[in-house]
Amino acid sequence: KGYESHVVPGALTVAPESGIYFNLVVTDFESLYPSCIDSYNLSYETVDCEHSQCRNNRVSEVEHYICT
Numbered sequence: 001k002g003y004e005s006h007v008v009p010g011a012l013t014v015a016p017e018s019g020i021y022f023n024l025v026v027t028d029f030e031s032l033y034p035s036c037i038d039s040y041n042l043s044y045e046t047v048d049c050e051h052s053q054c055r056n057n058r059v060s061e062v063e064h065y066i067c068t
Contacts, residue, residue, distance in 0.1 A: 014044070023048075025064060041066060 049067035057065045
């Protein structure tokens with residue numbers, strides 16, 4: 001109910017699936033540096049994507065990579 005009742009204009013809100021998750025990446029850029037999101041192609045779809053060719057695009061100092 002909480003996910004359907006809270007609508008943010010211009011935002012993509014995804015309801016979570018139940019389960020236990022490991023190695024999560026949480027990004028919340030509601031008002032913090034939105035230009036960084038565009039510049040570095042950051043979203044839940046592009047961080048640790050499924051493309052094997054992107055695995056070399058490591059982010060320094062963390063164990064994650066960004067889709068190109």
